[in-house]
Amino acid sequence: MVIPVHDVNPARRTPVVTYALIAVNVFVFLFMPGLSGSVAGDSTLAQTCHLHAFLEHYAAVPRELIHDQLPRLVPTGDVRDGGCVLAPPGYEKSPQLSVFTAMFLHGGWLHLLGNMLFLLIFGNNIEDRMGHVRFALFYVACGYAASYGFALLNAESADPLIGASGAIAGVLGAYLVLYPKARVWVLVPFLIFLPLRLPAWLVLGFWFVLQAVYSSGEGVSDAGTVAYAAHIVGFLAGMLLAWPLKPGTPPPPEPRGLLFGRRARPRHTW
Template sequence: MLPLRDRLPARRPPYVNWLIIIVNICVFVWTQALISVAGPRGTEARAYELLMEHGLVPARLVHEPIAALPTLFSSMFMHDPSGWAHLGGNMLYLWIFGDNVEDAMGSRRYAFFYVLCGMAAAFAQVVVNPSSVVPMVGASGAISGVLAAYGSLYPRSPITVLNPILPLWLFFGIFFELPAWVIILEYFVLNLFSGIGSIGGTGGGVAFFAHLGGFVAGALLVRLFMRGKPAREHDRWDRFRPPAPKPKSPYGSPYGAPPPPRRPQGRDPWGW
Protein backbone atom coordinates (compact mmCIF):
# COMPACT_ATOMS: atom_id res chain seq x y z
CA MET A 1 0.00 0.00 0.00
CA LEU A 2 1.37 3.36 -1.02
CA PRO A 3 0.61 6.21 1.42
CA LEU A 4 -0.22 9.50 -0.25
CA ARG A 5 -1.03 11.92 2.58
CA ASP A 6 -2.22 12.15 6.17
CA ARG A 7 -5.01 14.21 7.67
CA LEU A 8 -2.97 15.91 10.38
CA PRO A 9 -1.92 19.48 9.55
CA ALA A 10 1.25 20.77 11.16
CA ARG A 11 0.78 23.69 13.55
CA ARG A 12 3.93 25.47 12.39
CA PRO A 13 6.13 25.30 9.27
CA PRO A 14 8.39 22.20 9.40
CA TYR A 15 11.54 24.02 8.35
CA VAL A 16 13.94 21.19 9.24
CA ASN A 17 11.90 18.60 7.36
CA TRP A 18 11.77 20.87 4.32
CA LEU A 19 15.51 21.44 4.57
CA ILE A 20 16.22 17.70 4.70
CA ILE A 21 14.10 17.12 1.61
CA ILE A 22 15.77 19.99 -0.26
CA VAL A 23 19.28 18.77 0.65
CA ASN A 24 18.47 15.24 -0.53
CA ILE A 25 17.17 16.54 -3.85
CA CYS A 26 20.15 18.88 -4.31
CA VAL A 27 22.64 16.09 -3.60
CA PHE A 28 20.87 13.86 -6.12
CA VAL A 29 20.97 16.59 -8.79
CA TRP A 30 24.65 17.15 -7.96
CA THR A 31 25.46 13.46 -8.44
CA GLN A 32 23.56 13.43 -11.73
CA ALA A 33 25.57 16.42 -12.93
CA LEU A 34 28.88 14.78 -12.02
CA ILE A 35 27.86 11.54 -13.71
CA SER A 36 26.74 13.31 -16.89
CA VAL A 37 30.13 15.00 -17.22
CA ALA A 38 31.77 11.59 -17.45
CA GLY A 39 29.99 10.90 -20.74
CA PRO A 40 28.05 7.79 -21.84
CA ARG A 41 31.00 5.41 -21.51
CA GLY A 42 32.03 6.55 -18.06
CA THR A 43 28.57 6.85 -16.51
CA GLU A 44 28.56 3.59 -14.56
CA ALA A 45 32.15 3.96 -13.44
CA ARG A 46 31.59 7.52 -12.22
CA ALA A 47 28.38 6.55 -10.40
CA TYR A 48 30.16 3.68 -8.63
CA GLU A 49 33.04 5.98 -7.73
CA LEU A 50 30.67 8.51 -6.11
CA LEU A 51 28.83 5.79 -4.18
CA MET A 52 32.10 4.34 -2.89
CA GLU A 53 33.37 7.79 -1.91
CA HIS A 54 30.27 9.09 -0.12
CA GLY A 55 28.33 5.92 0.70
CA LEU A 56 28.82 3.84 3.82
CA VAL A 57 30.92 0.74 3.15
CA PRO A 58 30.68 -1.55 6.20
CA ALA A 59 34.10 -3.17 5.70
CA ARG A 60 35.78 0.23 5.39
CA LEU A 61 34.07 1.52 8.54
CA VAL A 62 35.23 -1.54 10.46
CA HIS A 63 38.85 -1.37 9.31
CA GLU A 64 39.24 2.41 8.95
CA PRO A 65 36.67 3.90 11.35
CA ILE A 66 38.20 7.38 11.53
CA ALA A 67 38.56 7.79 7.77
CA ALA A 68 35.11 6.35 7.06
CA LEU A 69 33.30 8.21 9.84
CA PRO A 70 32.07 11.10 7.60
CA THR A 71 30.24 8.59 5.41
CA LEU A 72 27.89 7.84 8.30
CA PHE A 73 26.43 11.28 7.63
CA SER A 74 26.97 11.68 3.88
CA SER A 75 25.36 8.32 3.08
CA MET A 76 22.05 9.59 4.54
CA PHE A 77 21.78 12.12 1.71
CA MET A 78 23.00 9.99 -1.20
CA HIS A 79 20.56 7.95 -3.31
CA ASP A 80 20.73 5.46 -6.13
CA PRO A 81 21.85 7.57 -9.11
CA SER A 82 20.30 5.24 -11.70
CA GLY A 83 16.83 6.79 -11.34
CA TRP A 84 14.41 8.89 -9.33
CA ALA A 85 12.48 6.00 -7.74
CA HIS A 86 14.72 5.58 -4.68
CA LEU A 87 14.80 9.30 -3.92
CA GLY A 88 11.13 9.84 -4.77
CA GLY A 89 9.84 7.08 -2.51
CA ASN A 90 11.93 8.25 0.44
CA MET A 91 10.95 11.89 0.05
CA LEU A 92 7.25 10.97 -0.24
CA TYR A 93 7.37 9.19 3.14
CA LEU A 94 9.35 12.04 4.68
CA TRP A 95 6.89 14.63 3.31
CA ILE A 96 3.87 12.77 4.73
CA PHE A 97 5.19 11.81 8.17
CA GLY A 98 8.16 14.05 8.94
CA ASP A 99 6.33 17.36 9.34
CA ASN A 100 4.14 16.06 12.16
CA VAL A 101 7.05 14.47 14.03
CA GLU A 102 8.96 17.77 13.80
CA ASP A 103 5.81 19.60 14.91
CA ALA A 104 5.57 17.36 17.97
CA MET A 105 9.25 17.41 18.96
CA GLY A 106 10.29 20.87 17.88
CA SER A 107 12.75 21.61 15.08
CA ARG A 108 16.01 21.23 17.04
CA ARG A 109 15.04 17.97 18.65
CA TYR A 110 13.76 16.64 15.35
CA ALA A 111 17.05 17.42 13.61
CA PHE A 112 19.03 15.46 16.24
CA PHE A 113 16.44 12.69 16.24
CA TYR A 114 16.67 12.30 12.47
CA VAL A 115 20.47 12.11 12.43
CA LEU A 116 20.60 9.66 15.35
CA CYS A 117 18.10 7.35 13.65
CA GLY A 118 20.16 7.48 10.46
CA MET A 119 23.34 6.61 12.34
CA ALA A 120 21.62 3.78 14.21
CA ALA A 121 20.42 2.43 10.88
CA ALA A 122 23.94 2.47 9.49
CA PHE A 123 25.41 0.72 12.53
CA ALA A 124 22.69 -1.96 12.37
CA GLN A 125 23.64 -2.82 8.80
CA VAL A 126 27.34 -2.86 9.68
CA VAL A 127 26.76 -5.20 12.62
CA VAL A 128 24.79 -7.63 10.46
CA ASN A 129 27.27 -7.64 7.56
CA PRO A 130 30.60 -6.10 8.67
CA SER A 131 32.58 -7.54 5.76
CA SER A 132 30.39 -6.09 3.03
CA VAL A 133 32.09 -3.87 0.45
CA VAL A 134 28.80 -2.74 -1.08
CA PRO A 135 28.20 1.00 -0.45
CA MET A 136 25.02 1.78 1.45
CA VAL A 137 23.19 5.01 0.61
CA GLY A 138 19.78 6.52 1.20
CA ALA A 139 17.63 8.27 3.75
CA SER A 140 15.52 5.16 4.38
CA GLY A 141 17.10 4.32 7.74
CA ALA A 142 16.48 7.78 9.20
CA ILE A 143 12.99 7.88 7.69
CA SER A 144 12.25 4.51 9.30
CA GLY A 145 12.88 6.18 12.65
CA VAL A 146 10.49 8.98 11.66
CA LEU A 147 7.83 6.38 10.81
CA ALA A 148 8.27 4.71 14.19
CA ALA A 149 7.90 8.07 15.93
CA TYR A 150 4.77 8.93 13.96
CA GLY A 151 3.27 5.54 14.74
CA SER A 152 4.01 6.02 18.44
CA LEU A 153 2.55 9.52 18.56
CA TYR A 154 -0.40 9.20 16.18
CA PRO A 155 -1.19 5.50 15.73
CA ARG A 156 -4.81 6.07 14.70
CA SER A 157 -4.23 9.09 12.47
CA PRO A 158 -5.98 8.51 9.11
CA ILE A 159 -3.61 7.95 6.18
CA THR A 160 -4.80 8.09 2.60
CA VAL A 161 -3.42 5.16 0.58
CA LEU A 162 -3.63 3.98 -3.01
CA ASN A 163 -5.96 0.98 -3.17
CA PRO A 164 -3.76 -1.88 -4.44
CA ILE A 165 -6.64 -4.33 -5.14
CA LEU A 166 -8.54 -3.49 -8.32
CA PRO A 167 -11.86 -5.26 -7.43
CA LEU A 168 -12.06 -3.21 -4.20
CA TRP A 169 -12.17 -0.04 -6.28
CA LEU A 170 -15.90 -0.75 -6.67
CA PHE A 171 -16.41 -0.55 -2.88
CA PHE A 172 -13.76 1.85 -1.58
CA GLY A 173 -12.63 3.70 -4.69
CA ILE A 174 -9.08 4.17 -5.90
CA PHE A 175 -8.09 5.80 -2.60
CA PHE A 176 -9.15 5.06 0.95
CA GLU A 177 -7.99 5.69 4.51
CA LEU A 178 -6.26 3.40 6.97
CA PRO A 179 -4.93 4.08 10.48
CA ALA A 180 -1.26 4.98 10.57
CA TRP A 181 -0.33 1.94 12.67
CA VAL A 182 -1.44 -0.41 9.86
CA ILE A 183 0.77 1.30 7.27
CA ILE A 184 3.75 1.53 9.59
CA LEU A 185 3.40 -2.03 10.93
CA GLU A 186 3.23 -3.33 7.36
CA TYR A 187 6.45 -1.45 6.59
CA PHE A 188 8.21 -2.98 9.60
CA VAL A 189 6.99 -6.53 8.98
CA LEU A 190 7.94 -6.48 5.28
CA ASN A 191 11.44 -5.28 6.13
CA LEU A 192 11.75 -7.83 8.94
CA PHE A 193 10.93 -10.81 6.72
CA SER A 194 12.94 -9.42 3.82
CA GLY A 195 15.90 -8.85 6.15
CA ILE A 196 15.74 -12.39 7.51
CA GLY A 197 15.56 -13.72 3.96
CA SER A 198 18.60 -11.71 2.92
CA ILE A 199 20.89 -13.15 5.62
CA GLY A 200 23.81 -14.89 4.00
CA GLY A 201 23.54 -13.01 0.72
CA THR A 202 26.65 -11.48 -0.77
CA GLY A 203 25.25 -9.11 -3.38
CA GLY A 204 23.88 -5.61 -3.18
CA GLY A 205 20.28 -4.59 -2.83
CA VAL A 206 18.09 -3.06 -0.17
CA ALA A 207 19.68 -2.59 3.27
CA PHE A 208 16.76 -4.10 5.19
CA PHE A 209 18.59 -4.19 8.51
CA ALA A 210 19.34 -0.49 8.20
CA HIS A 211 15.59 0.09 7.93
CA LEU A 212 14.98 -2.11 10.96
CA GLY A 213 17.76 -0.45 12.95
CA GLY A 214 16.43 3.02 12.20
CA PHE A 215 12.90 1.93 13.09
CA VAL A 216 13.90 0.44 16.44
CA ALA A 217 15.99 3.52 17.24
CA GLY A 218 13.04 5.78 16.44
CA ALA A 219 10.68 3.74 18.60
CA LEU A 220 13.10 3.95 21.53
CA LEU A 221 14.15 7.57 21.11
CA VAL A 222 10.75 9.13 20.54
CA ARG A 223 9.84 9.15 24.23
CA LEU A 224 13.17 10.72 25.15
CA PHE A 225 12.78 13.45 22.55
CA MET A 226 9.14 14.04 23.51
CA ARG A 227 9.98 14.54 27.20
CA GLY A 228 8.26 17.67 28.45
CA LYS A 229 6.18 17.99 25.28
CA PRO A 230 2.37 17.86 25.50
CA ALA A 231 0.46 15.28 23.51
CA ARG A 232 -1.63 16.52 20.62
CA GLU A 233 -5.25 15.70 19.90
CA HIS A 234 -5.87 14.61 16.32
CA ASP A 235 -8.45 13.06 14.01
CA ARG A 236 -8.72 9.31 14.46
CA TRP A 237 -9.50 6.66 11.92
CA ASP A 238 -12.80 4.97 12.68
CA ARG A 239 -13.88 3.14 9.51
CA PHE A 240 -13.09 2.49 5.86
CA ARG A 241 -14.18 5.45 3.79
CA PRO A 242 -13.00 7.70 0.97
CA PRO A 243 -10.40 10.29 2.02
CA ALA A 244 -11.76 13.27 3.90
CA PRO A 245 -10.42 16.80 3.29
CA LYS A 246 -7.36 17.75 5.29
CA PRO A 247 -8.47 20.24 7.96
CA LYS A 248 -7.01 23.71 8.10
CA SER A 249 -6.05 25.74 11.10
CA PRO A 250 -8.45 28.45 12.34
CA TYR A 251 -6.14 30.96 10.65
CA GLY A 252 -6.83 29.67 7.14
CA SER A 253 -3.44 27.99 6.79
CA PRO A 254 -2.11 24.57 7.82
CA TYR A 255 0.55 26.45 9.80
CA GLY A 256 0.38 28.98 12.56
CA ALA A 257 -2.30 27.40 14.74
CA PRO A 258 -1.50 27.73 18.45
CA PRO A 259 -0.45 24.55 20.27
CA PRO A 260 -3.12 22.79 22.30
CA PRO A 261 -3.28 23.46 26.05
CA ARG A 262 -0.99 21.37 28.17
CA ARG A 263 -2.53 18.32 29.68
CA PRO A 264 -2.41 17.71 33.42
CA GLN A 265 0.99 16.60 34.65
CA GLY A 266 1.53 12.93 35.16
CA ARG A 267 -0.38 11.84 32.05
CA ASP A 268 1.47 9.92 29.40
CA PRO A 269 1.21 11.17 25.76
CA TRP A 270 0.89 7.51 24.73
CA GLY A 271 -2.20 7.07 26.90
CA TRP A 272 -4.57 8.80 24.47
Protein backbone atom coordinates (compact mmCIF):
# COMPACT_ATOMS: atom_id res chain seq x y z
CA MET A 1 0.00 0.00 0.00
CA VAL A 2 1.42 3.39 -0.99
CA ILE A 3 1.13 6.32 1.42
CA PRO A 4 0.33 9.69 -0.22
CA VAL A 5 2.00 12.68 1.39
CA HIS A 6 1.42 15.58 -1.04
CA ASP A 7 -0.01 16.35 -4.46
CA VAL A 8 1.42 18.76 -7.03
CA ASN A 9 -1.86 20.54 -7.63
CA PRO A 10 -2.21 23.89 -5.83
CA ALA A 11 -5.69 25.16 -4.99
CA ARG A 12 -6.81 28.70 -5.78
CA ARG A 13 -8.68 29.33 -2.52
CA THR A 14 -8.50 28.23 1.10
CA PRO A 15 -10.34 24.89 1.57
CA VAL A 16 -12.28 26.00 4.64
CA VAL A 17 -14.75 23.08 4.47
CA THR A 18 -11.94 20.52 4.26
CA TYR A 19 -10.19 22.09 7.25
CA ALA A 20 -13.48 22.25 9.17
CA LEU A 21 -14.20 18.57 8.50
CA ILE A 22 -10.76 17.60 9.76
CA ALA A 23 -11.18 19.74 12.88
CA VAL A 24 -14.62 18.29 13.69
CA ASN A 25 -13.42 14.71 13.18
CA VAL A 26 -10.46 15.24 15.51
CA PHE A 27 -12.60 17.05 18.10
CA VAL A 28 -15.23 14.31 18.17
CA PHE A 29 -12.60 11.60 18.43
CA LEU A 30 -10.92 13.27 21.41
CA PHE A 31 -14.19 13.17 23.33
CA MET A 32 -15.30 9.67 22.37
CA PRO A 33 -15.62 7.37 25.40
CA GLY A 34 -12.86 4.80 25.77
CA LEU A 35 -10.24 7.02 24.09
CA SER A 36 -7.78 6.80 26.97
CA GLY A 37 -7.86 3.04 26.79
CA SER A 38 -7.38 3.01 23.03
CA VAL A 39 -4.27 5.15 23.39
CA ALA A 40 -2.74 3.18 26.25
CA GLY A 41 -3.92 -0.17 24.94
CA ASP A 42 -5.45 -1.17 28.29
CA SER A 43 -9.19 -0.47 28.01
CA THR A 44 -11.14 -1.53 31.06
CA LEU A 45 -14.44 -3.39 30.84
CA ALA A 46 -16.27 -0.25 31.93
CA GLN A 47 -14.65 1.78 29.14
CA THR A 48 -15.48 -0.91 26.61
CA CYS A 49 -19.13 -1.06 27.70
CA HIS A 50 -19.39 2.72 27.61
CA LEU A 51 -17.93 2.77 24.09
CA HIS A 52 -20.34 0.07 22.90
CA ALA A 53 -23.29 2.03 24.27
CA PHE A 54 -22.05 5.20 22.58
CA LEU A 55 -21.63 3.48 19.21
CA GLU A 56 -25.00 1.77 19.45
CA HIS A 57 -26.55 5.22 19.86
CA TYR A 58 -24.62 7.21 17.26
CA ALA A 59 -23.17 4.73 14.74
CA ALA A 60 -24.96 3.53 11.62
CA VAL A 61 -26.11 -0.09 11.81
CA PRO A 62 -26.91 -1.80 8.48
CA ARG A 63 -29.86 -3.74 9.86
CA GLU A 64 -31.40 -0.55 11.22
CA LEU A 65 -30.84 1.31 7.93
CA ILE A 66 -32.56 -1.37 5.87
CA HIS A 67 -35.39 -2.30 8.24
CA ASP A 68 -35.74 1.10 9.99
CA GLN A 69 -36.10 -0.70 13.30
CA LEU A 70 -34.15 -0.39 16.56
CA PRO A 71 -33.10 -3.49 18.55
CA ARG A 72 -35.06 -4.42 21.66
CA LEU A 73 -31.96 -4.42 23.87
CA VAL A 74 -28.86 -2.21 23.66
CA PRO A 75 -25.81 -1.71 25.90
CA THR A 76 -26.38 0.87 28.62
CA GLY A 77 -22.72 1.50 29.40
CA ASP A 78 -22.99 -0.13 32.81
CA VAL A 79 -21.17 -3.25 33.98
CA ARG A 80 -22.70 -6.12 35.93
CA ASP A 81 -21.46 -9.65 36.69
CA GLY A 82 -18.42 -9.25 34.47
CA GLY A 83 -20.32 -8.10 31.39
CA CYS A 84 -22.05 -5.14 29.77
CA VAL A 85 -25.62 -4.49 30.88
CA LEU A 86 -28.32 -4.65 28.17
CA ALA A 87 -31.65 -2.86 28.44
CA PRO A 88 -34.36 -1.41 26.18
CA PRO A 89 -33.05 1.79 24.53
CA GLY A 90 -33.88 4.86 26.56
CA TYR A 91 -33.52 7.19 23.58
CA GLU A 92 -34.97 7.84 20.17
CA LYS A 93 -32.60 7.06 17.30
CA SER A 94 -33.07 7.95 13.65
CA PRO A 95 -31.23 5.40 11.49
CA GLN A 96 -31.11 7.94 8.67
CA LEU A 97 -29.49 10.59 10.89
CA SER A 98 -27.08 8.02 12.32
CA VAL A 99 -25.39 7.83 8.90
CA PHE A 100 -24.39 11.47 9.32
CA THR A 101 -23.17 11.16 12.91
CA ALA A 102 -21.25 7.98 12.06
CA MET A 103 -19.15 9.93 9.52
CA PHE A 104 -17.42 11.70 12.42
CA LEU A 105 -16.68 8.63 14.56
CA HIS A 106 -13.48 6.61 14.33
CA GLY A 107 -12.28 3.40 15.92
CA GLY A 108 -8.71 4.46 16.73
CA TRP A 109 -5.88 6.85 16.03
CA LEU A 110 -4.70 5.05 12.90
CA HIS A 111 -8.25 5.02 11.51
CA LEU A 112 -8.60 8.75 12.15
CA LEU A 113 -5.17 9.87 10.96
CA GLY A 114 -5.30 7.77 7.79
CA ASN A 115 -8.66 9.23 6.82
CA MET A 116 -7.65 12.81 7.61
CA LEU A 117 -4.42 12.46 5.61
CA PHE A 118 -6.32 11.47 2.46
CA LEU A 119 -8.91 14.21 3.03
CA LEU A 120 -6.20 16.85 3.50
CA ILE A 121 -4.28 15.89 0.36
CA PHE A 122 -7.17 15.40 -2.06
CA GLY A 123 -10.06 17.34 -0.54
CA ASN A 124 -8.70 20.84 -1.15
CA ASN A 125 -8.74 20.53 -4.95
CA ILE A 126 -12.22 19.04 -5.06
CA GLU A 127 -13.51 21.81 -2.80
CA ASP A 128 -11.70 24.36 -4.98
CA ARG A 129 -13.41 22.98 -8.10
CA MET A 130 -16.89 22.58 -6.62
CA GLY A 131 -17.04 25.53 -4.25
CA HIS A 132 -17.50 25.35 -0.50
CA VAL A 133 -21.24 24.62 -0.29
CA ARG A 134 -21.37 22.12 -3.14
CA PHE A 135 -18.33 20.33 -1.76
CA ALA A 136 -19.95 19.98 1.68
CA LEU A 137 -23.11 18.55 0.08
CA PHE A 138 -21.01 16.28 -2.14
CA TYR A 139 -19.08 14.96 0.87
CA VAL A 140 -22.25 14.12 2.79
CA ALA A 141 -23.89 12.56 -0.29
CA CYS A 142 -20.91 10.24 -0.84
CA GLY A 143 -20.99 9.26 2.82
CA TYR A 144 -24.67 8.37 2.61
CA ALA A 145 -24.18 6.45 -0.64
CA ALA A 146 -21.33 4.46 0.92
CA SER A 147 -23.27 3.61 4.09
CA TYR A 148 -26.47 2.60 2.34
CA GLY A 149 -24.56 0.71 -0.32
CA PHE A 150 -22.79 -1.30 2.36
CA ALA A 151 -26.06 -1.82 4.24
CA LEU A 152 -27.78 -3.21 1.14
CA LEU A 153 -24.99 -5.77 0.81
CA ASN A 154 -25.09 -6.60 4.54
CA ALA A 155 -28.74 -6.10 5.39
CA GLU A 156 -28.76 -8.32 8.50
CA SER A 157 -25.52 -7.04 10.02
CA ALA A 158 -25.80 -5.53 13.50
CA ASP A 159 -22.18 -4.33 13.57
CA PRO A 160 -21.84 -0.53 13.89
CA LEU A 161 -20.53 1.27 10.82
CA ILE A 162 -18.33 4.26 11.65
CA GLY A 163 -15.76 6.47 9.99
CA ALA A 164 -15.34 9.07 7.27
CA SER A 165 -13.86 6.53 4.84
CA GLY A 166 -16.93 6.30 2.61
CA ALA A 167 -17.21 10.06 2.18
CA ILE A 168 -13.46 10.42 1.64
CA ALA A 169 -13.55 7.59 -0.90
CA GLY A 170 -16.00 9.79 -2.82
CA VAL A 171 -13.41 12.59 -2.74
CA LEU A 172 -10.82 10.19 -4.17
CA GLY A 173 -13.20 9.13 -6.92
CA ALA A 174 -13.85 12.75 -7.84
CA TYR A 175 -10.12 13.48 -7.88
CA LEU A 176 -9.52 10.58 -10.25
CA VAL A 177 -12.12 11.98 -12.65
CA LEU A 178 -11.07 15.63 -12.46
CA TYR A 179 -7.29 15.41 -12.01
CA PRO A 180 -6.07 12.03 -13.29
CA LYS A 181 -2.74 13.48 -14.49
CA ALA A 182 -1.91 15.40 -11.32
CA ARG A 183 1.28 14.17 -9.69
CA VAL A 184 1.17 12.78 -6.16
CA TRP A 185 4.15 12.28 -3.90
CA VAL A 186 3.87 8.89 -2.19
CA LEU A 187 5.95 6.72 0.11
CA VAL A 188 6.30 3.14 -1.11
CA PRO A 189 7.39 0.58 1.53
CA PHE A 190 10.23 -1.27 -0.19
CA LEU A 191 12.86 -2.16 2.42
CA ILE A 192 12.66 1.52 3.31
CA PHE A 193 9.99 4.11 2.51
CA LEU A 194 10.87 5.08 -1.05
CA PRO A 195 9.54 8.51 -2.16
CA LEU A 196 8.06 8.57 -5.66
CA ARG A 197 6.01 11.07 -7.61
CA LEU A 198 3.29 9.20 -9.47
CA PRO A 199 0.24 10.23 -11.53
CA ALA A 200 -3.01 10.38 -9.58
CA TRP A 201 -4.69 7.82 -11.86
CA LEU A 202 -2.07 5.26 -10.82
CA VAL A 203 -2.18 6.06 -7.09
CA LEU A 204 -5.97 6.19 -6.81
CA GLY A 205 -6.57 3.38 -9.30
CA PHE A 206 -4.27 1.14 -7.26
CA TRP A 207 -6.12 2.16 -4.08
CA PHE A 208 -9.47 1.24 -5.64
CA VAL A 209 -8.20 -2.14 -6.84
CA LEU A 210 -6.92 -2.89 -3.33
CA GLN A 211 -10.34 -2.09 -1.86
CA ALA A 212 -11.98 -4.46 -4.34
CA VAL A 213 -9.50 -7.23 -3.51
CA TYR A 214 -9.84 -6.69 0.23
CA SER A 215 -13.65 -6.62 0.05
CA SER A 216 -13.53 -10.17 -1.31
CA GLY A 217 -11.60 -11.24 1.79
CA GLU A 218 -8.37 -11.86 -0.10
CA GLY A 219 -5.00 -10.65 1.12
CA VAL A 220 -6.14 -9.13 4.41
CA SER A 221 -6.98 -10.52 7.84
CA ASP A 222 -9.40 -7.76 8.94
CA ALA A 223 -11.81 -7.99 5.99
CA GLY A 224 -14.66 -8.57 8.42
CA THR A 225 -13.95 -5.42 10.47
CA VAL A 226 -13.29 -2.90 7.68
CA ALA A 227 -16.16 -1.92 5.40
CA TYR A 228 -14.23 -2.14 2.13
CA ALA A 229 -17.48 -2.39 0.17
CA ALA A 230 -18.45 1.04 1.53
CA HIS A 231 -15.19 2.43 0.17
CA ILE A 232 -15.99 1.05 -3.27
CA VAL A 233 -19.51 2.47 -3.30
CA GLY A 234 -18.33 5.87 -2.05
CA PHE A 235 -15.57 5.98 -4.68
CA LEU A 236 -17.97 5.19 -7.53
CA ALA A 237 -20.50 7.73 -6.22
CA GLY A 238 -17.78 10.40 -6.17
CA MET A 239 -16.81 9.59 -9.76
CA LEU A 240 -20.40 9.86 -10.97
CA LEU A 241 -21.12 13.12 -9.14
CA ALA A 242 -17.89 14.73 -10.36
CA TRP A 243 -18.20 13.64 -13.99
CA PRO A 244 -20.33 16.65 -15.13
CA LEU A 245 -17.54 18.98 -13.89
CA LYS A 246 -14.81 17.33 -15.92
CA PRO A 247 -15.13 19.37 -19.18
CA GLY A 248 -14.53 22.70 -17.44
CA THR A 249 -11.77 21.56 -15.09
CA PRO A 250 -8.36 23.16 -15.81
CA PRO A 251 -5.47 20.69 -15.95
CA PRO A 252 -3.00 20.58 -13.05
CA PRO A 253 0.33 22.36 -13.50
CA GLU A 254 3.09 20.43 -15.24
CA PRO A 255 5.47 19.28 -12.49
CA ARG A 256 9.14 20.12 -12.59
CA GLY A 257 12.16 18.81 -10.74
CA LEU A 258 12.16 15.36 -9.22
CA LEU A 259 10.25 12.62 -11.00
CA PHE A 260 10.12 9.02 -9.78
CA GLY A 261 12.98 9.72 -7.37
CA ARG A 262 15.26 11.27 -10.02
CA ARG A 263 15.61 14.77 -11.39
CA ALA A 264 13.69 15.17 -14.63
CA ARG A 265 15.68 16.29 -17.66
CA PRO A 266 14.80 19.80 -18.89
CA ARG A 267 12.65 20.03 -21.98
CA HIS A 268 13.47 22.43 -24.79
CA THR A 269 10.76 24.07 -26.83
CA TRP A 270 11.21 25.43 -30.29
